[in-house]
Amino acid sequence: MTIVHKLDLVLSAGLLLALAQGIHGHNDGSPRGGGNSTESSSSSSAAAAPVQTSGPSLTQQLIWAHGLMMGIAFTILFPFGATIMKIFRFRGVVWFHAGWQVLSYVVALAAFGIAFYVVGTFGSLVTSNGHPIIGIIVIGALFLQPLVGFTHHLIWTKRQQPTPFGIGHRWWGRTFIILGVINGGLGLQLAGSDKTWVIVYSVVAGCFYLFWFAAIALSIFRGRKTQQVEQSEGAQPEEGKGAHENISARELPNRYG
Numbered sequence: 001m002t003i004v005h006k007l008d009l010v011l012s013a014g015l016l017l018a019l020a021q022g023i024h025g026h027n028d029g030s031p032r033g034g035g036n037s038t039e040s041s042s043s044s045s046a047a048a049a050p051v052q053t054s055g056p057s058l059t060q061q062l063i064w065a066h067g068l069m070m071g072i073a074f075t076i077l078f079p080f081g082a083t084i085m086k087i088f089r090f091r092g093v094v095w096f097h098a099g100w101q102v103l104s105y106v107v108a109l110a111a112f113g114i115a116f117y118v119v120g121t122f123g124s125l126v127t128s129n130g131h132p133i134i135g136i137i138v139i140g141a142l143f144l145q146p147l148v149g150f151t152h153h154l155i156w157t158k159r160q161q162p163t164p165f166g167i168g169h170r171w172w173g174r175t176f177i178i179l180g181v182i183n184g185g186l187g188l189q190l191a192g193s194d195k196t197w198v199i200v201y202s203v204v205a206g207c208f209y210l211f212w213f214a215a216i217a218l219s220i221f222r223g224r225k226t227q228q229v230e231q232s233e234g235a236q237p238e239e240g241k242g243a244h245e246n247i248s249a250r251e252l253p254n255r256y257g
Contacts, residue, residue: 069111075205077104086215131186
């Protein structure tokens with residue numbers, strides 16, 4: 001378990017660095033949407049084109065809705081859902097975590113549906129920064145999470161030991177959630193968003209992801225401390241109880257996650 005805990009901590013730090021570099025690296029102030037050529041063509045036709053005051057088009061409204069829903073899902077809902085197993089201590093926390101993440105995925109899937117409609121009706125999957133393709137990969141990859149997590153839960157409740165499914169569930173989820181939030185930065189770049197929105201997105205994502213990785217580090221520390229106490233005291237299941245019944249609500253998330 002000590003090796004697994006160390007591996008978790010090292011990989012978590014690496015993913016956090018990738019997150020920070022990804023968000024800021026894709027919003028470096030470079031021209032968006034072919035700025036100069038667009039300005040020249042629009043200025044030459046400004047006199048002939050009538051002034052439109054009807055507000056944003058349907059396409060623009062759908063793009064905003066897509067960005068808002070994806071932003072909420074990947075900067076707030078997913079990282080908090082992943083943190084649930086680390087900060088809460090009560091029986092049934094596994095199902096609370098599962099329900100929260102399913103809700104998060106439904107929000108992301110709805111936003112994906114909006115994007116699919118916009119691309120199919122008005123646009124193309126081929127863009128300069130690969131935002132749509134990465135989005136398809138992320139949504140498709142996260143579809144497997146509930147199945148893998150439930151499989152791990154079934155095995156763990158019988159054996160009370162870590163499983164390959166559990167390790168895969170954690171790192172598959174962490175990898176594609178972080179890829180999703182980085183892809184959100186690519187989406188802001190693709191849409192030519194105002195710098196204010198880029199800053200808001202980066203700050204919110206940074207806060208929630210720092211909280212997430214701090215919770216992971218704390219969980220590793222607690223797990224290591226609990227293991228040392230059990231080894232020093234020679235803890236054994238109480239007579240008449242199985243190993244699963246002897247696990248307290250406080251210990252359950254560390255043993256499970």
